[in-house]
Amino acid sequence: MVLGVCCEAEATPDTTLAVVDCDGASDSGLSGVSVGLSAEAVTEAARMIDRDDEPDTGLSRLQYNVLLADNMSEVAGGALHCPFLLEQGEAHLAGTRPLELVFSGLSVSVASRSILRDVSGVVRPGEMLAVMGPSGCGKTTLLNCLSGRTELDSGCIRLNRERLTKRWKRRICYVLQQDIFFPDLTLRQTLEYAARLRLPESMSHRQKMMYVDHIIDVLDLNACQDTRMGDYTKRGLSGGEKKRANIACELLTNPALMLLDEPTSGLDSHSAYMLMSSLKRYAEKESKTLVVTVHQPSSQIFYMFDKLLLLCNGQTAYFGDVNKVVDFFNNIGLTVTPHYNPADFILECVKGSEEMKEKIVTAAKSLPTYQQEALSDYCALPVPTHLYQVGAMVSPLVHSQVPATPGCDFGKPPPPLPLWSSTPNGALAVSVPNAVSLTTKCVVSNHNSHNLSNHVYSTIVKDEEGKSLWLDSQSHGSSSVSSSADDDVRWQWPTSFWTQFKVLSARNFQEARPRMLSKLYWLQTIGLGLMVGNVYFQLERKEESLHDIQSWMFFSVNYWMLFALFNALSSFPAEREVVNKERLSGSYRLSAYYLAKMAGELPLTMTLPAVYHIISYPLFGFRSSSVFLTMLGFLLLSTVVAQSAGFFVGAACMDLNVSITISALYTLATQLFGGYLATNIPSWLRWMRYLSMVHYAYQNMQIVEFSEGERIQCAVQSKFEVCANSTDIPVSVILERQGANLPLWANTLVLLFFLVIFRVLGYVVLRYFRQPK
Numbered sequence: 073m074v075l076g077v078c079c080e081a082e083a084t085p086d087t088t089l090a091v092v093d094c095d096g097a098s099d100s101g102l103s104g105v106s107v108g109l110s111a112e113a114v115t116e117a118a119r120m121i122d123r124d125d126e127p128d129t130g131l132s133r134l135q136y137n138v139l140l141a142d143n144m145s146e147v148a149g150g151a152l153h154c155p156f157l158l159e160q161g162e163a164h165l166a167g168t169r170p171l172e173l174v175f176s177g178l179s180v181s182v183a184s185r186s187i188l189r190d191v192s193g194v195v196r197p198g199e200m201l202a203v204m205g206p207s208g209c210g211k212t213t214l215l216n217c218l219s220g221r222t223e224l225d226s227g228c229i230r231l232n233r234e235r236l237t238k239r240w241k242r243r244i245c246y247v248l249q250q251d252i253f254f255p256d257l258t259l260r261q262t263l264e265y266a267a268r269l270r271l272p273e274s275m276s277h278r279q280k281m282m283y284v285d286h287i288i289d290v291l292d293l294n295a296c297q298d299t300r301m302g303d304y305t306k307r308g309l310s311g312g313e314k315k316r317a318n319i320a321c322e323l324l325t326n327p328a329l330m331l332l333d334e335p336t337s338g339l340d341s342h343s344a345y346m347l348m349s350s351l352k353r354y355a356e357k358e359s360k361t362l363v364v365t366v367h368q369p370s371s372q373i374f375y376m377f378d379k380l381l382l383l384c385n386g387q388t389a390y391f392g393d394v395n396k397v398v399d400f401f402n403n404i405g406l407t408v409t410p411h412y413n414p415a416d417f418i419l420e421c422v423k424g425s426e427e428m429k430e431k432i433v434t435a436a437k438s439l440p441t442y443q444q445e446a447l448s449d450y451c452a453l454p455v456p457t458h459l460y461q462v463g464a465m466v467s468p469l470v471h472s473q474v475p476a477t478p479g480c481d482f483g484k485p486p487p488p489l490p491l492w493s494s495t496p497n498g499a500l501a502v503s504v505p506n507a508v509s510l511t512t513k514c515v516v517s518n519h520n521s522h523n524l525s526n527h528v529y530s531t532i533v534k535d536e537e538g539k540s541l542w543l544d545s546q547s548h549g550s551s552s553v554s555s556s557a558d559d560d561v562r563w564q565w566p567t568s569f570w571t572q573f574k575v576l577s578a579r580n581f582q583e584a585r586p587r588m589l590s591k592l593y594w595l596q597t598i599g600l601g602l603m604v605g606n607v608y609f610q611l612e613r614k615e616e617s618l619h620d621i622q623s624w625m626f627f628s629v630n631y632w633m634l635f636a637l638f639n640a641l642s643s644f645p646a647e648r649e650v651v652n653k654e655r656l657s658g659s660y661r662l663s664a665y666y667l668a669k670m671a672g673e674l675p676l677t678m679t680l681p682a683v684y685h686i687i688s689y690p691l692f693g694f695r696s697s698s699v700f701l702t703m704l705g706f707l708l709l710s711t712v713v714a715q716s717a718g719f720f721v722g723a724a725c726m727d728l729n730v731s732i733t734i735s736a737l738y739t740l741a742t743q744l745f746g747g748y749l750a751t752n753i754p755s756w757l758r759w760m761r762y763l764s765m766v767h768y769a770y771q772n773m774q775i776v777e778f779s780e781g782e783r784i785q786c787a788v789q790s791k792f793e794v795c796a797n798s799t800d801i802p803v804s805v806i807l808e809r810q811g812a813n814l815p816l817w818a819n820t821l822v823l824l825f826f827l828v829i830f831r832v833l834g835y836v837v838l839r840y841f842r843q844p845k
C-alpha cells in the first residue's frame with residue numbers, strides 16, 4: 073500500500089513524503105504504526121525504487137516489490153513498519169488510476185428508431201453524474217453505451233483518453249437495473265462466491281470473507297444475509313435488499329468507474345439517502361467516477377450529485393453542474409417555485425409540451441459546459457498513453473500539468489489533487505512540488521505498469537459514521553493497468569483457472585442442488601422406481617416376457633434421458649442471465665464455468681437415476697452384482713449424454729419455446745428409431761437410428777442383461793427361427809431382430825462421442841454465438 077505508489081513516483085530532495093498509515097493492520101487485528109520519513113530517507117528510497125526494471129535476482133515483480141518494502145523499512149531506520157502488508161508478502165503495487173469519462177455525440181438507434189441523439193458529457197474522478205429524464209428517454213441505453221454493451225451509431229467514448237476497449241469494458245462496474253442472481257443462494261453465499269471469484273488470489277480466504285462482512289455491514293444487509301435471493305416464484309430478499317445486494321457484488325472489486333442504473337429504486341427515502349451518501353463519499357474520497365441514473369430523487373439526494381445530464385426523448389436537455397440547473401431553467405423562463413424540489417420541477421418540464429421540450433433542448437446546446445466541439449476534438453486526439461499510465465491519483469495531477477490543447481477545454485480544470493488522497497484516519501499524503509519530475513517518471517515506468525496487478529488489501533477507511541464502502545484505496549478490478557489502447561493487451565483474470573473451476577463447481581453444486589434434488593423429484597423417483605419395479609416384477613426369462621423385459625430397459629433409459637435433457641433445457645435460460653452478467657464483468661473464463669458446470673452438476677445428475685435403478689432393478693429381477701452395476705453405469709452414461717444435448721440446445725436457442733420444440737422433435741425421433749418402438753423401419757430411413765442416443769443406450773442395456781445368466785427360453789410358437797433348432801434365444805439374435813449389430817464397446821464409444829460432441833458444441837455456441845452483450 074504505502075510503498076506501492078512510491079514505486080511509481082519519483083521523489084526528489086524537495087519532495088516531501090509522509091507515510092502515516094498502516095491502519096489496515098489494526099483493523100485486522102494487527103498493530104500498525106504511523107511513520108514520517110525524512111527527505112534523505114525518501115531520496116534513498118527513490119534511488120532504490122528507481123531500479124524499475126525487473127531485477128536480475130530471479131524474483132518476481134511481486135517478490136521484488138515486497139523486498140523493496142523491506143528495504144524502505146531499513147531506510148526509515150526500522151521505523152516503517154506495516155506488518156499487515158509485509159506479512160502478506162503479496163503486495164501488488166499499482167493502484168487503479170482514476171478514470172475520466174468523456175462521451176461525445178453518442179447516437180443510438182434501434183430498428184430505425186432513434187433512442188439517443190448526440191448526447192455528450194464529461195465526468196471526472198471524484199464526481200458523480202446523475203442521468204435523469206422521464207421513463208423511456210434513454211437513460212439505460214446511455215449506460216449500456218458507456219459500458220460498451222450497446223453499439224453506437226456515432227459518437228465516441230473515452231476513458232482517460234483511451235478508446236473503450238474490451239479490456240476497459242471488463243473493468244467498468246455496471247450495476248444493472250434488474251437484479252440478476254441465482255435464486256436459491258443466500259445473500260451471503262452470493263457475496264462469498266463473488267468475492268472468491270473476483271478478488272485476487274493475493275488475498276487470503278480470510279481477508280476475502282472479512283471484506284464480504286464489511287460490505288454486508290456497510291450496506292446494512294446483516295439482517296438478511298442468510299435469506300435466499302429468491303425470484304418471482306420463490307420469496308426471498310425484498311426489492312430494496314436485492315438492489316443493495318446488487319451494488320454490494322459490484323463494490324467488491326472497488327472499481328474506478330461505476331455505472332449504476334437506478335440504484336435507489338425500491339428503497340425507502342432514508343435507505344436511498346444513506347446509499348447515495350455512501351456512494352458520494354466513495355466517489356469523493358477514492359476519486360471514483362460514478363454515473364447514476366435516478367428517477368425522482370429527493371432534493372437532498374439531488375444536490376449530492378456534482379453533475380447532471382438531463383435527457384429528453386434521447387436528447388440532452390441539460391448537461392452541467394447540478395447547482396446551476398435551476399439558473400439554466402430560470403434563464404429560459406421556467407422558474408422553479410420556491411421550496412419545490414428542483415428535481416421534480418425539471419422532470420415535469422421535460423415531460424411538458426413539445427414546444428417546451430424543444431425550447432429546453434435548444435437552450436441546452438448553447439450551454440457553456442456543453443461544448444460538443446471540444447468533446448469531439450478530445451475524441452479525435454491521439455492517445456498520449458504515457459500521461460495516464462501509472463497508479464493511483466496520478467491522472468488528475470498529470471491532467472493539471474498537461475498544456476492546454478486548443479479546443480479541448482472542458483470548463484474549469486480539475487482541482488489539483490495530491491498524489492495520494494488522504495483519508496480521515498490518515499492514509500497517505502504526498503505533496504510533489506516538482507510535478508514535472510513525476511510526470512517524467514510516469515513515462516519512464518510505462519513498461520512496468522502492466523506487470524503490476526492492482527491489489528492490496530490493506531486499509532479499511534472509516535467515514536464519520538464508522539462505515540465505509542471499501543477497504544483500501546486500490547481496486548480489485550480484474551485487469552492489468554496497462555494503458556495501451558489496444559485490445560491485445562493480455563487480460564489478466566482476477567483468479568487462476570483452477571480457482572475459478574473450484575469455486576464455480578462448488579457454487580454450481582450448491583445452486584443446482586435444491587433444483588435438481590427437490591422433494592418433488594425425490595418423491596417422483598422413489599414412486600416411479602416402486603411402480604416400474606412392480607409392473608415388471610420378477611419377469612421370467614422366456615420369450616413371452618421378452619417384450620416386457622425390453623420394455624423395462626427402454627422405459628428406464630428413455631425416461632431418464634428425457635428427464636435430464638428437459639431439466640438442462642429449462643434451467644439454462646435463468647442461469648444464462650447470471651453467467652452473462654458475470655462474463656461481462658470479467659469474473660471468470662467461460663471454459664472454467666463450462667467445466668465447472670459439468671463437474672458441479674454431475675453428482676446431482678446421477679443421484680436420481682441411481683436411486684431409481686437401486687429400487688426398480690431388484691424388483692425387476694436381480695441377475696448379479698456385475699449386471700446391476702454395469703446397467704447402472706450405462707443408465708448414468710445415457711443420462712449425462714442427454715443432459716449434454718439439453719445443454720447444447722438450451723445454449724443455442726434464446727427462446728425457451730423454440731428449444732422445447734426442437735428437443736421434443738429430437739427426442740421423439742430418437743425414441744422412434746431407438747429399436748424398441750419401431751422394428752420394421754423402411755430401409756431408406758434406417759440411417760436415422762445412428763443418430764438416436766436412445767438406440768445405443770438401449771442396445772447396451774440388452775447386451776448386458778441378456779449376456780449373463782439364464783438365456784431367454786423359446787416359446788412353443790416362437791417368432792424366432794433359431795428356436796427351430798434350439799430351446800433358447802442368443803442375445804445376438806434378439807439384437808439382430810432390431811437391426812442392431814454393434815458390440816458393447818462400439819455402442820459405448822458412440823455414446824461417449826455424443827457426450828463430447830454436444831459438450832463441445834455447447835461451448836462453441838456460448839463462446840462464439842452467444843456472447844453476452
Ligand SMILES: Nc1ncnc2c1ncn2[C@@H]1O[C@H](COP(=O)(O)OP(=O)(O)OP(=O)(O)O)[C@@H](O)[C@H]1O
Pocket residue numbers: 182183187205206207208209210211212213214
Ligand atoms: N432493444 C430495443 N428494441 C427496441 N426498443 C428499445 C430497445 N432498447 C430500448 N428501446 C427503447 O428505447 C427507449 C429508451 O429505453 P431505456 O431503457 O434506455 O429508457 P429509460 O430512460 O432507461 O427508461 P426507464 O426509466 O423506464 O428505465 C425506450 O422507449 C425503449 O422502448
